[in-house]
Amino acid sequence: MNEEELQRAVGRLPKSIEPPRDLWPGIETRLRKRRWSSWYWVPLAAAAVFALVLIGRSLETHPAFDVTSLAGRPLLGTTPLTASGRLRVGDWLLTDDSSRALVAVGRIGEVEVKPGTRLQLVAARADDHRFALARGAIQATVDAVPRIFYVDTPAGTAIDLGCAYTLETDSLGTGRLHVTRGEVEFATANRGSRVPLGAIVQTRPAIGPGIPYVEDAPAPLVRALTAFDFEKGGARAARNVLALARAQDALSLWHLLQRVDPTLRATVYDRLAALVPPPPGVTRARAIALESRALEGYWTKIHRIHFRRMVLQGVREIDPRTGTTKR
Amino acid sequence: MPPPDDLVARAQAGDQTAFRDLYRQHVGRVYALCLRLTGNAGDAEDRTQDVFVRLWDKLSSFRGESAFSSWLHRLAVNVVLNEARTTKRRELRVMPTADPDSGVGAGGGAQHAAPPRDVAGLSIDLERAIAELPDGAREVFVLFDIEGYGHAEIAQLVGIAEGTSKAQLFRARQLLREKLDA
Numbered sequence: 001m002n003e004e005e006l007q008r009a010v011g012r013l014p015k016s017i018e019p020p021r022d023l024w025p026g027i028e029t030r031l032r033k034r035r036w037s038s039w040y041w042v043p044l045a046a047a048a049v050f051a052l053v054l055i056g057r058s059l060e061t062h063p064a065f066d067v068t069s070l071a072g073r074p075l076l077g078t079t080p081l082t083a084s085g086r087l088r089v090g091d092w093l094l095t096d097d098s099s100r101a102l103v104a105v106g107r108i109g110e111v112e113v114k115p116g117t118r119l120q121l122v123a124a125r126a127d128d129h130r131f132a133l134a135r136g137a138i139q140a141t142v143d144a145v146p147r148i149f150y151v152d153t154p155a156g157t158a159i160d161l162g163c164a165y166t167l168e169t170d171s172l173g174t175g176r177l178h179v180t181r182g183e184v185e186f187a188t189a190n191r192g193s194r195v196p197l198g199a200i201v202q203t204r205p206a207i208g209p210g211i212p213y214v215e216d217a218p219a220p221l222v223r224a225l226t227a228f229d230f231e232k233g234g235a236r237a238a239r240n241v242l243a244l245a246r247a248q249d250a251l252s253l254w255h256l257l258q259r260v261d262p263t264l265r266a267t268v269y270d271r272l273a274a275l276v277p278p279p280p281g282v283t284r285a286r287a288i289a290l291e292s293r294a295l296e297g298y299w300t301k302i303h304r305i306h307f308r309r310m311v312l313q314g315v316r317e318i319d320p321r322t323g324t325t326k327r
Numbered sequence: 328m329p330p331p332d333d334l335v336a337r338a339q340a341g342d343q344t345a346f347r348d349l350y351r352q353h354v355g356r357v358y359a360l361c362l363r364l365t366g367n368a369g370d371a372e373d374r375t376q377d378v379f380v381r382l383w384d385k386l387s388s389f390r391g392e393s394a395f396s397s398w399l400h401r402l403a404v405n406v407v408l409n410e411a412r413t414t415k416r417r418e419l420r421v422m423p424t425a426d427p428d429s430g431v432g433a434g435g436g437a438q439h440a441a442p443p444r445d446v447a448g449l450s451i452d453l454e455r456a457i458a459e460l461p462d463g464a465r466e467v468f469v470l471f472d473i474e475g476y477g478h479a480e481i482a483q484l485v486g487i488a489e490g491t492s493k494a495q496l497f498r499a500r501q502l503l504r505e506k507l508d509a
Contacts, residue, residue, distance in 0.1 A: 001507045006500060009453050009507075010472050016355030017362060019372055024350055027379045031343070107355070307452060324508075
């Protein structure tokens with residue numbers, strides 16, 4: 001990275017970052033203590049009333065987000081949304097084939113609700129902004145610390161790690177997540193997929209997320225992954241994936257390593273290591289044993305290379321094996 | 328929400344609801360500054376609260392000669408840097424036999440700088456790399472390259488020579504390039 005690239009990257013840093021929790025209660029407490037010490041003559045009864053008011057205020061929640069109609073007449077519950085309104089916790093927002101809406105997600109981002117969508121606001125707390133996408137598509141843009149913005153779908157939950165993405169699903173859970181900035185984890189109780197910018201993951205009912213793949217993955221590779229994930233393709237599909245994978249598909253192989261039958265893990269590891277050599281400290285034995293530190297170390301390297309490739313796309317050619325600039 | 332000027336005037340008159348609204352408007356910018364200057368999410372939360380408590384005390388001295396956001400920004404920088412200096416002095420008193428090469432005052436102390444939690448998407452690697460910079464280098468880098476202060480001003484704020492500020496900036500940029508290329 002040269003000076004100019006560094007400056008460009010610095011210029012893109014967000015000027016504003018929301019703290020991971022609401023800091024106001026702590027500030028308010030400190031201000032109250034100071035006030036109490038200087039206004040010691042205030043009668044106890046009045047202070048008690050004041051404290052009760054404050055407690056009441058602190059308990060008062062604002063479980064609603066602003067919603068604006070972008071096209072047509074979305075429904076807020078059963079009421080047509082003409083211009084704007086408030087989406088409260090528990091409310092459903094529905095768009096038909098010709099309507100769209102925009103939900104302001106507190107102060108952390110926004111969700112564009114595409115046509116043909118049914119979306120519910122489930123929680124609106126500082127540490128938990130949560131929607132349920134019953135069907136349809138949304139485009140979410142979030143600038144916040146990880147794991148405070150969630151979208152539940154019939155196939156699992158999209159967990160924001162600071163990003164922008166498009167998520168679509170039918171009412172059963174067949175869907176697709178496409179991440180355009182940052183990273184999203186799509187998880188069920190049994191499995192999770194990490195989807196960085198420029199990657200896609202498909203979802204299916206009762207299974208959850210498949211293996212993510214890069215936007216420019218060859219169609220035969222995507223078909224092989226689909227066969228492995230959702231069509232009981234087993235070892236044969238896994239071998240197809242290995243044969244078709246390129247260095248830039250390392251993120252797919254990293255997931256595959258954890259999902260194949262244990263007897264195939266060594267084969268998957270060897271192919272992954274041939275495409276993107278493991279970082280220091282990650283040994284074959286540890287990776288095949290799925291030791292979390294080894295997997296995390298490998299992921300960090302794969303993610304870094306992928307990130308550089310995506311960010312510098314069209315600017316510099318990045319070697320997908322090492323992440324360095326090709327000479 | 329009322330216009331910012333109105334909020335400032337109401338908060339100056341002691342209206343705590345207006346002050347809370349001011350907090351809501353500016354907390355993201357203040358927290359970002361504190362997070363980058365301290366390199367630690369926990370410290371950043373503490374400093375952000377310190378800034379707003381200090382703001383409540385100092386509000387009456389705001390005369391509108393500059394934009395309120397600029398004035399608050401400067402106040403935040405002072406709060407963070409003062410706390411950093413106080414902490415360093417305290418550490419020196421408590422640990423007089425500490426290794427002189429530990430880097431206090433020379434931008435050492437990276438051992439205190441835990442990386443922040445992941446922040447906004449694309450910038451995640453850079454944010455981490457900034458958090459891992461030695462204290463002195465990080466402060467100068469954040470103030471110069473991100474916040475746009477000049478070396479003379481940084482020298483005054485941080486309490487170092489102007490030449491030291493330039494050297495720290497050079498060092499920070501070099502370290503960042505190395506980290507991001509690794």
